Amino acid sequence: MSYAQKAERRVERRRGWSLARRDALFGYLFISPQVLGFLVFVVGPIVAVFVFSLSERNLLTGQSTFVGLENYAWMFTADPVFRKVLVNSLVFTAGLVPLNIVLALVLALLLSRRRPGVTLFRTLFFAPVVTSAVAWAIVWRFMLQNESGTINQLLQLAGIDGPNWLREENWAMASVIVTRVLKNVGLNMIIYLAAIQGIPREYGDAARVDGANGWHVLRHVTIPMLAPTTLLITIITIVGSMQVFDHILLMTGGGPANATMVLVYYIYQQGFEFFATGYASSLSVILFIVTLGLTLAHWLLRGRER
């Protein structure tokens, strides 16, 4: 091998290194702050929760004993509150999600046309989304009082004796669902509005030429065209409803008689009221698995649509 050949090879090697490797190096350097933050503040805690969930830990004393899967065994076989909490979370989700989506769709359809005052109503329905969740819950708590509450006083005018909304078990769940829907429906409404305005008018016009009435257009054109949006909204609303906490804390504190005790509230109670961070971590793992499952379902369904 001549000297020239050797030199050429060396240059080639260095070039090969420098092009691919240097680009990669720079790329990694650029994303490193984000990745580092993600590792420290997201992946770290998630891994820690899995590890903690295998131990019995007390936040106050700082003691920790490895107990294997005992927390999970207790959760599914012995903890009477956990079963109730799961059922409550399902009831909350099953009540909130359809109500939210139907209401959001109806509002979006009503507000999608250019009519006088439409901007005002869009603003009105969206306003609760940007309102403080704390203020929203506290004001509703006052409005839902038994005798002196606004709602029952209005019902009284119509001759109806309203229930003690937040203190009766069945009504308490209904009350937190409805007030939560009213708080967040504006967001889904806006997403639907954008999707509706993205549907080409020609489709509806073509259907009308073929003799379709307004209902037919809605049923066979608009709603099918909105399917991807509906799927997205359904998943984010379900995931959001699994994570409800502040609303419950402020309106009912999980009561009466645990009727509104949902999963995240129970995690909070175990971890920060009883200081049982091990058990709270295993409950969080369950929440993580449920949420992950829902997200995976969304991915798969979206993939099939494409």
Added chain:
Amino acid sequence: MRRIKAFLLTLALLLVTAGTALAQGETLRFSIWSGNQAHLDMLNGFAESFRETHPGVQVQLDVIPFADYVQKVTLQLAGGNPPDIGWLAEASAPTFIEAGVLADVSGALEGDSEYDFQDFSQSALGLWQQGDVLYGIPFSNSPLIVYYNADMFEAAGMETPDVLAERGEWTWEKFREVANATAEATPDGVYGYEQSDGEGYGSRVWIAITPMLRAFGSDAWNDQGECLLDSPESVEAMTLYHDMIFEDESIVPPGERADFFSGNSAITITQLSRTAQLQGAGFDWGIAPLPSGPAGQVAIVGQAALVVFKNAPNRDLAIEFAKHITSQENVATMAQFFPPARRSVLESDAFLQSNAIVSPEDMQIIADGIINGSVVPSHPNFPRIDASARPIFDQLWRPNADVGSVLGQVCDTISPLLASD
């Protein structure tokens, strides 16, 4: 070159500033749950006088709202960044003592004749003492007292609780009668009796029911960890309570608000510190002892103590500061807000005169309450006991509840928690 010079200059300045800060001495972090300006001024005054003997020591007051207090302090402890010194309420005492996070303060206090540790009432120390070890110095020893709205009593044509108490007629039966009469003589939405801070069905349920339980000769549980809520005496007391809520409708019912201090209830039962809310009240009011029952006169004390955290960065200094705050002189200053645990202060005329809007006669009721009183029930498992009992108590707050059966269920649920430490 210029940049380097500027950098070096900044660095030098930083070092000098840091140096001065260090030279100024340590900072004690002091957690409290009152943001009341008068309380803060008083505590800052103690910090000021502490500097006379400990130059340069700064005291930083961390105000945490009562509802979040235990949780936030626990998180600070868990995070390895505890406050040096703090307030702690009686309900949390066993939990914190058991957890081993509090420092023993006895050594610094007992040998000092000027401090005179023997002056503290033995009954007030009970909750904070284990053998020779002392985990807290009670600074507030505040009995539950009856506040009444004198205008409403006059409108209802009823004698006031203090007058009835003087004649020995202030019983729970009488309480029911006057609550009913005042509720009827006032407009809708105004009630005869509001429980402690309007939280009688929530966070203060134990405070709300204990005066009745004890007057009837029972309690929530006893020192042996036996649940007493299903005893015949308890059921009798709670039935009376239930009837007042749902038959007479004289007690603020669940889900309603009718604040005594804004003139919407005729009676409430709470502590001296709430007097601050009566500054400039638009009605005449007075103070009376708790009603008596079949078991006679009872007095119930709510306590708070100064504690030093075992892993505090400035633990020894914090103990010195706790000692300073609870000196005889400073306890006398605090007495206007926090009834003292020191007998010398409690028995002094100065204590009876200490609060500008409470008469010496009324302060005497408070002094008597402290001397005869015992603290509300507590237990190392209290957070769990409270949380498991409350959903069952919720079933009691219904018009057609079977009082005996619900109380039996409460006992079934909390007995295992009471038995285990």
